[in-house]
Amino acid sequence: xxxxxxxxxxxxxxxxxxxxxxxxxxxxxxxxxxxxxxxxxxxxxxxxxxxxxxxxxxxxxxxxxxxxxxxxxxxxxxxxxxxxxxxxxxxxxxxxxxxxxxxxxxxxxxxxxxxxxxxxxxxxxxxxxxxxxxxxxxxxxxxxxxxxxxxxxxxxxxxxxxxxxxxxxxxxxxxxxxxxxxxxxxxxxxxxxxxxxxxxxxxxxxxxxxxxxxxxxxxxxxxxxxxxxxxxxxxxxxxxxxxxxxxxxxxxxxxxxxxxxxxxxxx
Amino acid sequence: xxxxxxxxxxxxxxxxxxxxxxxxxxxxxxxxxxxxxxxxxxxxxxxxxxxxxxxxxxxxxxxxxxxxxxxxxxxxxxxxxxxxxxxxxxxxxxxxxxxxxxxxxxxxxxxxxxxxxxxxxxxxxxxxxxxxxxxxxxxxxxxxxxxxxxxxxxxxxxxxxxxxxxxxxxxxxxxxxxxxxxxxxxxxxxxxxxxxxxxxxxxxxxxxxxxxxxxxxxxxxxxxxxxxxxxxxxxxxxxxxxxxxxxxxxxxxxxxxxxxxxxxxxxxxxxxxxxxxxxxxxxxxxxxxx
Amino acid sequence: xxxxxxxxxxxxxxxxxxxxxxxxxxxxxxxxxxxxxxxxxxxxxxxxxxxxxxxxxxxxxxxxxxxxxxxxxxxxxxxxxxxxxxxxxxxxxxxxxxxxxxxxxxxxxxxxxxxxxxxxxxxxxxxxxxxxxxxxxxxxxxxxxxxxxxxxxxxxxxxxxxxxxxxxxxxxxxxxxxxxxxxxxxxxxxxxxxxxxxxxxxxxxxxxxxxxxxxxxxxxxxxxxxxxxxxxxxxxxxxxxxxxxxxxxxxxxxxxxxxxxxxxxxxxxxxxxxxxxxxxxxxxxxxxxxxxxxxxxxxxxxxxxxxxxxxxxxxxxxxxxxxxxxxxxxxxxxxxxxxxxxxxxxxxxxxxxxxxxxxxxxxxxxxxxxxxxxxxxx
Numbered sequence: 001x002x003x004x005x006x007x008x009x010x011x012x013x014x015x016x017x018x019x020x021x022x023x024x025x026x027x028x029x030x031x032x033x034x035x036x037x038x039x040x041x042x043x044x045x046x047x048x049x050x051x052x053x054x055x056x057x058x059x060x061x062x063x064x065x066x067x068x069x070x071x072x073x074x075x076x077x078x079x080x081x082x083x084x085x086x087x088x089x090x091x092x093x094x095x096x097x098x099x100x101x102x103x104x105x106x107x108x109x110x111x112x113x114x115x116x117x118x119x120x121x122x123x124x125x126x127x128x129x130x131x132x133x134x135x136x137x138x139x140x141x142x143x144x145x146x147x148x149x150x151x152x153x154x155x156x157x158x159x160x161x162x163x164x165x166x167x168x169x170x171x172x173x174x175x176x177x178x179x180x181x182x183x184x185x186x187x188x189x190x191x192x193x194x195x196x197x198x199x200x201x202x203x204x205x206x207x208x209x210x211x212x213x214x215x216x217x218x219x220x221x222x223x224x225x226x227x228x229x230x231x232x233x234x235x236x237x238x239x240x241x242x243x244x245x246x247x248x249x250x251x252x253x254x255x256x257x258x259x260x261x262x263x264x265x266x267x
Numbered sequence: 268x269x270x271x272x273x274x275x276x277x278x279x280x281x282x283x284x285x286x287x288x289x290x291x292x293x294x295x296x297x298x299x300x301x302x303x304x305x306x307x308x309x310x311x312x313x314x315x316x317x318x319x320x321x322x323x324x325x326x327x328x329x330x331x332x333x334x335x336x337x338x339x340x341x342x343x344x345x346x347x348x349x350x351x352x353x354x355x356x357x358x359x360x361x362x363x364x365x366x367x368x369x370x371x372x373x374x375x376x377x378x379x380x381x382x383x384x385x386x387x388x389x390x391x392x393x394x395x396x397x398x399x400x401x402x403x404x405x406x407x408x409x410x411x412x413x414x415x416x417x418x419x420x421x422x423x424x425x426x427x428x429x430x431x432x433x434x435x436x437x438x439x440x441x442x443x444x445x446x447x448x449x450x451x452x453x454x455x456x457x458x459x460x461x462x463x464x465x466x467x468x469x470x471x472x473x474x475x476x477x478x479x480x481x482x483x484x485x486x487x488x489x490x491x492x493x494x495x496x497x498x499x500x501x502x503x504x505x506x507x508x509x510x511x512x513x514x515x516x517x518x519x520x521x522x523x524x525x526x527x528x529x530x531x532x533x534x535x536x537x538x539x540x541x542x543x544x545x546x547x548x549x550x551x552x553x554x555x556x557x
Numbered sequence: 558x559x560x561x562x563x564x565x566x567x568x569x570x571x572x573x574x575x576x577x578x579x580x581x582x583x584x585x586x587x588x589x590x591x592x593x594x595x596x597x598x599x600x601x602x603x604x605x606x607x608x609x610x611x612x613x614x615x616x617x618x619x620x621x622x623x624x625x626x627x628x629x630x631x632x633x634x635x636x637x638x639x640x641x642x643x644x645x646x647x648x649x650x651x652x653x654x655x656x657x658x659x660x661x662x663x664x665x666x667x668x669x670x671x672x673x674x675x676x677x678x679x680x681x682x683x684x685x686x687x688x689x690x691x692x693x694x695x696x697x698x699x700x701x702x703x704x705x706x707x708x709x710x711x712x713x714x715x716x717x718x719x720x721x722x723x724x725x726x727x728x729x730x731x732x733x734x735x736x737x738x739x740x741x742x743x744x745x746x747x748x749x750x751x752x753x754x755x756x757x758x759x760x761x762x763x764x765x766x767x768x769x770x771x772x773x774x775x776x777x778x779x780x781x782x783x784x785x786x787x788x789x790x791x792x793x794x795x796x797x798x799x800x801x802x803x804x805x806x807x808x809x810x811x812x813x814x815x816x817x818x819x820x821x822x823x824x825x826x827x828x829x830x831x832x833x834x835x836x837x838x839x840x841x842x843x844x845x846x847x848x849x850x851x852x853x854x855x856x857x858x859x860x861x862x863x864x865x866x867x868x869x870x871x872x873x874x875x876x877x878x879x880x881x882x883x884x885x886x887x888x889x890x891x892x893x894x895x896x897x898x899x900x901x902x903x904x905x906x907x908x909x910x911x912x913x914x915x916x917x918x919x920x921x922x923x924x925x926x927x928x929x930x931x932x933x934x935x
Contacts, residue, residue, distance in 0.1 A: 005659035006676030008456050009369040011466060018366045018378070021359055024434070025385050028396035031406060035399065084281045091277025104278050107285035113487070113543065114536065115495025117512045118293070121532045124519060125299050126292035128309060145288045148281065177273075199387075208391045209497055213519060223391050230395060230502070234402070242392040253387040257380065454690035457657055460677040461684045462704030462755065472703070476694045 029246065036239035053240035063241060065218075066225035072136060073211075073221060074204035077143035078151075082197040084144070085151035086189075093159055111146040119146060120210040127214070136219055139211060143204045150203045151196035154260055158192035191259045198256035202249050293536065300530035310525050318530035338514070342534070345511040348425065349493035352432040353440075353486045359433070360440035360485060365474060367441075368448035379445070386438045394431050394498045401427055401503070423505035431499035436492060440485035447481030448474070483546055491539045511535060604791050605631040605654070605759055606666035610673075612649050613661045623649040625815045626663070631759075631808075636785050636792045640802040641812035642838070648763065650812075651795045655684045655761055667758060678707070683757040687764045689748040691736040697723075697747050698732040704755040722750040725784065742773050753788060762794040766801060778804055799839050803827065811835050833857055833933055843904050847932070850876050857933045864929035865906035867894055867915065868922045877924035880904050882917050896923065 036054070040047030057063055088108060095101025111119060123142045132138060170184045208223040215224055222245060229238050300318050302310040325335040367378045385393065400406045401421040408418035421427060451474075459469040497512035504510070509517075511531060518528025612624040624646040631637045639647040652658040654665060656677030665673040672680055683704065692700050698719055705715045723729045726746040736744060745765070752760055765781065766774045782805055785792045796802050802809050803823040810820045811834075819831045830836035833844055836859040843865070847856035880896035894906045894915070904923050915921060 005674065006460075006656060008460055008466070008469070011365070011369070014362055014366040014369075018363050021363050021437075022381055025381070025437070028393070028400060028434070029385070029388070031399055032392065032396050084284055087277045088281035091274050091281075094274070101278070104282050104285075107289065108281060110285065110289055113491050113539065114293075115492050115512065115539070117495040117497050117515050118296075118532045118536050119289070121515055121519060121528060122292035122296040123288070125296045125525065125529060126288070129295050129299070141288055145284065148285070202387045206387060206389050208389065209516075213516070223389055226395075227391055230398075234398065238395070239399075242389075242395060246388050246392055249388050250384060253384060257383075261376075452688060452690060454686045454688045455692060457655075457677070458684070458686055458690035458692070458751075459703070460657075461655060461682075462751070463678045463707035464703070465676075465678050468707060473692060473694075479694075 032239050032246070033243050035236065036243040038236055038239070041236065053236045054244075056237055057240045057244065060237075062220075063222070063225060066220045066222045069136060069139075069215075069219055070205060070222040073139045073143055074201050076140040077147050077204045078197050078201040080140070080144040081147035081200045082151045082193060084148050085155055085196055085200075086193055088148075088152055089155040089159055090185075092156070108152055109149050112149050116146075116207075116209045120213040123210065124213050135216075139214055139219060139221070142210050142214055143207060146207070146210070147200035147203055151200040154192045154196040154199065155189065158189055158260075162188055195256045195259040198252050198259075202252045202256070205245065205249055205252075296529045297533050300526055300533050302526050304524050304526050307523065315526075318524075318526040321527055322530065322534070341509050341514055342511055344425075344509075345494055345496075346538075348429060348432065348510060349490050349496070351429055352436060352493045353489050355429070355433050356437050356440035356489050357482060357486065360437060360444055361475075361478060361482065364441050364444035364448055364478070364481070365470075367445050368451070375449075382438050382441050382445075390435055390498055391502075393435060394502050397427065397431050397434065398422065398502055401430075422503060423508065425504070425508060427503040428499045428508065428510070431503040432493050432496055435496075435499065436489040439488040439492075440482075443484040443488065444478050444481035448478055451477050487543060487546060490542065494539065495535055602633040603630045604633040604635075604668065605793070606664070606669070607631075607650070607654075608664040608666055610650070610653060610660045610663035610665060612646075612653060612658060622815050624653070624660075627812075627817045628663075629810055629817060629820045631791060631793060634789050634791060636782070636794070636805055636807045638794045638796060638802040638806040638809045639812060640796055640799060640809050640838075642797055644814075645812040646815040647795045647797075647812050649815075651684075651761055651763055651793065654759065654793065655682055656680050681755075681758040682761060683752040683755060683759075684761040684763060685745075685748050685752045685765055687767065689741075689744045691744055691748060691751070693737055695736070696732075697728075697734050697736060700736060700747060701751045701754050703751065708755060718754055719750075722754045725753065725787065726750045726780075741768055742777070745769070745777065749784070753784070753790070757790070759791045759793055762792060764796055765794060766796070766798070774801075781805060803839070811838065813838070829931060830859060830933065833859070836931070836933060841905060841907070844933075845878070845898075845902060845904065846900070849878060849899060849902065852932075859931045859933055860925050860929060862893070862905045862907040863891075865904070865908075865923050865925045867906050867908060867912075868924060869914075869919075870922060875924045875926055876930065877922050878904065879920060880923050882915060882919050882921055885912060885915065885917060887911060894921075896921065898923070 035046075037049050037051065038046055039050035039052065085108075088104065092101050092105055095105065119142075123145075127133075127138050134141075166188065167180050167184055170180045175183065205223075207221075208227060211221045212224045212227065215221060220228070222241070226238060226241055226245075229235065229241075299310050301314050301316060303313060303315055303317065305311050320332075322338050323334060324332040325337070327333050363382075367375055367382075370378060398405070402408075403418070403420060403422070405421070407421055411418045455477075456469060456473060459473045464472065495512045495515075496510060497516055500508060500510040500513045501516075504513075515528050515531045515535075518524045518531065522528075607627050607629050610624060610627045611622070614621045614623060627646075627650060639650055641647045649658060653660050653673070656672075656675060656679075660673050663673070664671045667680070667682070692703065695703070701719045701722060702715045705718060710718070719732070720729065723732060726749055728743065728746050728750065731739070731743065731747070736747060739747070745768075749765075762781070766777055769777060778801065781792070781794075794802075794805065803826075806823055808820060808822055809826055811818045811826060813834050819826060819835050821829075826835060826839055830839060830842070836842040837844060841862040842859045843862060844857050844859055846854070847858050848854040850858065852858070878898045880898035882894060882896045884893075884895040886893040886895070888907075891907045891909055892912045894908065894912065896904050896906075898904050906923055
């Protein structure tokens with residue numbers, strides 16, 4: 001009689017399991033954050049709170065250069081990939097299954113399936129083969145390519161959600177195609193475009209392997225620089241830079257997802 | 268302007284970009300794999316299959332070809348570790364995705380956010396976390412010693428690599444399974460219970476078959492990057508326990524053997540495309556979309 | 558309460574339709590005080606007892622009462638309907654019987670045994686879901702066999718039973734079809750077959766006809782009635798459609814705001830509603846303050862729209878009120894005349910055929926026989 005009522009949504013033990021999984025996902029990140037405030041030289045022995053390592057990071061000229069390289073590449077790749085993604089999403093909007101659109105879609109999504117190392121190697125081979133030496137430009141091109149799917153997906157999702165009734169209404173109210181785009185489609189799409197752009201930015205910051213293989217001296221991005229520091233051994237300075245990079249990625253993505261959420265709630 | 272022309276104009280920038288900077292480089296990599304190794308990196312003529320021969324055979328002191336398992340063993344290790352990553356992520360991800368799908372909408376959104384967030388954090392940093400925890404002077408050993416237990420060497424072994432890869436790729440498994448399970452009509456689950464099926468039977472006979480398309484997609488999304496994984500074997504395997512990803516990277520840095528590196532990359536791509544082709548065809552034949 | 562002596566019956570393997578033994582029968586005591594109407598078969602044995610069942614969600618201030626002190630009994634072999642507007646608690650009650658919700662008060666008695674806290678997979682009760690809830694990855698045969706496999710029937714018996722129920726729902730050619738390729742009406746028959754296959758003690762139907770178009774709905778109505786007669790099962794249906802309830806049911810429980818207002822045969826509920834809500838919800842009734850026709854104040858009389866005739870001159874022998882016509886709507890077979898009488902009380906009459914010589918704004922006399930009015934005490 002007094003037994004707990006049956007509820008298929010509450011499988012015993014699952015809640016505990018997911019707590020453990022989330023702990024597994026986040027505890028290591030917490031470790032790095034906590035140790036970035038460690039006063040001691042030893043990276044993993046706690047010797048009191050301090051911001052010294054952050055100060056050291058801010059005074060490190062090489063880190064500054066690497067950061068500015070990262071930002072230049074990320075901003076440029078974000079702008080280019082978002083422009084490509086917007087045109088692609090509009091162009092593929094009425095693509096039929098099995099049509100030519102499928103091939104374009106497949107190409108857009110390809111960077112998601114091909115391992116990073118393969119993309120990195122192929123791009124390296126390609127740039128050296130055609131003798132393209134644009135400095136950071138090479139990095140920007142490579143980043144643009146793998147950022148396209150991340151910018152594309154939220155825009156495409158929004159277009160599907162939106163349907164075409166509102167645009168038909170605008171046409172019915174005497175708008176020509178350009179006016180429909182300018183006054184209806186674009187404003188409705190804008191949050192998704194911004195969200196896609198930020199996700200592209202975040203995935204550019206996320207990259208390490210492609211940058212490592214492609215970057216020449218003086219084009220080091222922040223993750224590549226961190227990797228170089230790691231080769232020299234674990235240090236609290238690494239914890240501090242990593243925490244900064246981690247925090248900025250999280251902030252960017254949270255803002256991007258919030259924007260996406262807003263478009264969903266509105267519709 | 269007619270609609271057809273607009274469509275073509277809208278599609279062409281992305282099409283040109285992807286063909287030029289994604290497809291053409293991959294094709295060129297295949298070409299490079301059939302060329303001769305340059306002295307200081309790069310390649311030169313003539314065309315040869317030497318790189319592929321190197322994969323299977325070695326020259327001994329007399330210049331005879333001897334079948335060698337060295338590189339094959341690395342390939343096999345990579346496939347095995349990637350497969351184990353898939354299995355482990357599936358074992359963790361399936362119940363987690365089901366838990367998420369069963370939660371209230373508000374809780375779902377939170378859980379979903381927490382699963383996606385790590386995906387956007389730099390993989391280098393995420394892998395480095397485990398170095399801090401697992402290394403000899405790391406947190407795990409510190410903790411063990413604190414409780415008076417004997418420490419051990421946790422870093423630089425296959426288990427560490429596996430752990431790092433599961434940690435990196437788990438979201439890729441959870442998300443597609445969740446996406447499928449979220450759309451399952453709750454009435455269907457209730458109908459199963461109504462027809463005398465307990466939790467386990469319902470999971471086995473209804474939830475798992477319905478989760479299958481997501482599980483297939485998730486397995487692909489985990490397997491492909493795990494196979495070419497570089498950071499986990501490099502940082503957690505100590506660079507000595509090679510996987511194919513780190514082997515490829517070596518060919519373009521210290522080993523300076525571009526054709527061999529390109530050949531390895533081509534083999535990985537072909538392997539993944541083959542898996543993709545088989546799985547997509549099979550799942551299209553079997554499971555129609557809802 | 559009525560204790561059924563057949564407590565030890567193993568419900569999990571309940572493979573045979575039960576036979577009510579006459580010596581166990583007792584008179585059905587519905588709280589309405591009305592006698593249960595004798596159906597086509599004798600169905601006196603109490604099968605399902607809803608005993609002071611209540612369901613509250615939440616605690617304290619925010620507590621919501623979805624179901625309040627429901628009590629009635631359903632006999633073996635009865636077609637019973639829970640009728641009410643959306644949010645009246647009928648679906649909650651159905652889910653309590655099925656086992657997907659647990660009552661916060663009271664007992665659910667099946668053959669005299671409290672099953673209120675058993676999980677749904679341990680109850681010999683099957684549901685036909687409103688959304689059909691067919692398993693999308695299984696074909697028709699596998700869908701129907703599902704419950705039987707869970708009850709560990711022998712494969713040969715399962716095959717025979719599946720063929721049998723497919724025959725019963727007139728879909729024998731569909732055994733190997735995918736359910737996703739079928740029309741709504743076909744899916745519904747399969748859902749029905751799947752719920753019937755394990756021979757449950759009670760079959761629950763959740764708004765079974767709501768998703769069908771009008772023509773299909775009529776066909777399915779008579780189909781449901783036929784199936785209930787042929788299988789001699791107890792059907793409990795939930796609907797918001799009073800017409801459907803009147804056409805199908807042996808007895809109806811009318812619900813509103815979590816309360817069971819009246820339980821009775823369709824005739825009783827139609828002709829002798831107990832509350833204004835029931836009178837208004839079942840068919841079209843006029844609710845007129847008794848004072849308006851010279852009866853005691855504080856009461857309400859209910860008259861069906863079709864029992865009112867409209868004349869230009871008062872008829873002395875009958876009950877009548879004077880009213881001003883506000884709308885005339887031609888409905889094909891009938892015309893609906895809407896009007897307002899003294900005190901702005903609306904009154905409606907449905908008269909046969911078209912109406913001539915009457916226009917909006919006219920003053921007319923709405924009259925009815927004493928025998929067709931019903932005094933509501935509420």
